[in-house]
Amino acid sequence: MFLLSDIEAGGSGHITVQHNRVSANNNVCPNFEGFLPDLGGGGIVLAGSQHDIIFQNVVTDNRGNTLFSGGIVLITNTLPNPDQSFDVSKDNLVALNRLSGNEPADIVTDAASTPNVFFRNRCDTSIPDGLCTF
Numbered sequence: 001m002f003l004l005s006d007i008e009a010g011g012s013g014h015i016t017v018q019h020n021r022v023s024a025n026n027n028v029c030p031n032f033e034g035f036l037p038d039l040g041g042g043g044i045v046l047a048g049s050q051h052d053i054i055f056q057n058v059v060t061d062n063r064g065n066t067l068f069s070g071g072i073v074l075i076t077n078t079l080p081n082p083d084q085s086f087d088v089s090k091d092n093l094v095a096l097n098r099l100s101g102n103e104p105a106d107i108v109t110d111a112a113s114t115p116n117v118f119f120r121n122r123c124d125t126s127i128p129d130g131l132c133t134f
Helices: none
Strands: 002-004 016-018 021-023 042-047 053-055 058-060 070-075 093-095 098-100 107-109 117-119
Touching: 021 042, 042 058, 058 070
Parallel strands: 002 042, 016 053, 021 058, 042 070, 053 093, 058 098, 070 107, 093 117
Antiparallel strands: none
8 A cells, every 4th residue: 555645735644554465575676767766565654644543454575776665654645745845654553453564664653753652562573663563
């Protein structure tokens, strides 16, 4: 699943993703003619998406080495807005998800994508550390 800020005013957001099974999205889709970098290995990816709820999903075995790889990934959008700024993934709630076997980690977030709330996600690994509570 890919929640992408579309560089329109207000971007993407206010989306609820719940009760899904997302597994083994490991194929790589090559660069979209400079529009987006390579995609692959991501389970539920928020790229510049805001005010979302990611709740009670099972996310397993999503592996890759692209910017979008991992189980649940919250990152800054790679597409610039008309003013050349970039939307960050912020003000999202990621709660009560079960994650395992995802690489580079079960939950991945970049330093710019704050604040977000991570609550009682059952997982083993996160980047940065400390986002898994079980």
